Each structure stands twice: as structure tokens, then as C-alpha cells.
Amino acid sequence: DAGVIQSPRHEVTEMGQEVTLRCKPISGHNSLFWYRQTMMRGLELLIYFNNNVPIDDSGMPEDRFSAKMPNASFSTLKIQPSEPRDSAVYFCASSYRVVETQYFGPGTRLLVL
């Protein structure tokens, strides 16, 4: 298995631009998670899906952030408009069930200028 795949690995954009991060979970996994890592707050859970349905988006910082999971093999995290404080590493993870071991992707390093 290829593991969790994230793209792009690096993204540099200017403030105000739309950013879309992509994730392909491990085949057969039913739960998908989006995390953000910063120095100050560590690894924060933004949102998670179970069977393609958003279950908890309480970690999404504000309305500029949105996430979708149109099918079992693909999810996006979108920031519109982006701001410099959104600069962080964004991880996607998947698991068979919500409370089971999560497998993380390599992350997307986002820099908003």
C-alpha cells in the first residue's frame, strides 16, 4: 500500500489567494483526519470524516477554511482567502475507524506571504 498521499508537498502563495490541499487516504480506511502543525499549538485536529461525512469540524479556525470528502478516496482542505498566519504544515491521516491507529501522510508545508 502506498500509504496516505498528500499533494502538493510544498505550497507558497500570496496573501488573499485560494489554497487547496489534497489527500488520498489508505484504501479501505473509513475515517479521514486533517491536522495542522504549528510551533505554538503543536498538532491540532481541524476536522475529521467518517464514511465521507464530516463528523467534527470544531477545530476549523474560521470560515475561510473548508473541507470536503466527495468519495472514499479523496479529500480536500481549502483556505480562501489565505493569510500569513495560515502558514503551517498540514497533515492528513486515515484509519479504519475513528478511534483506531491513524496513519499520517507526509504533510503539506504551506507558506503564505
Place this chain on the structure above:
Amino acid sequence: DQQVKQNSPSLSVQEGRISILNCDYTNSMFDYFLWYKKYPAEGPTFLISISSIKDKNEDGRFTVFLNKSAKHLSLHIVPSQPGDSAVYFCPHNTDKLIFGTGTRLQVFP
């Protein structure tokens, strides 16, 4: 509401010695406890877990201890190796995993 706390942000240990990483928790309803390890520029990886009905689980150089009366969880790495240098998380599992900032372990030669 931080239900699991890693009170030491960093730890430095000499190669070959024991590394002990600690977590304190408040919720006695957790079913099991997890440890994840994270290298720079990589996603976290699962390391070891322990069920709440046990007090010890061992996997090679890694042993996790659970003290339910003290609500304390610890990870022992013996002997420590430079490749163990990473950030270690003990996320708690209610309906989701909460990771926090972790403990940065540095193993020096």
C-alpha cells in the same frame, strides 16, 4: 480542556541510557493509550499502545507503563539511540485523538 498533559517539552539523553517520557491524564474513561513518534518533515507514526486493563506493554526497546491510580502514563526507551530523536506524543482517545505539542527527545552520542 486538556485531558492529557505532557509536562516536559523537551528531554536530552545520552545514547545507551534510558529515556523516560511522561503523560498525565484526567479522564479515567479512556479505553487505551497511544504513543506516536514524529520526525521532522514527516507525519507522526504510531509507536506503541496500552489497554486500560493492563499496566505494562513492551515492544522491543519500548515499554509503556500505565499507573491508573496516579493517572500517569510513561514511555521507556532502553537503550536510547540517536535515531530515537524525535517528538513523542501521547494523544488521548475519546471520540478523536488530541495530540498537543508533544515532548522533543534528543539522544546524543
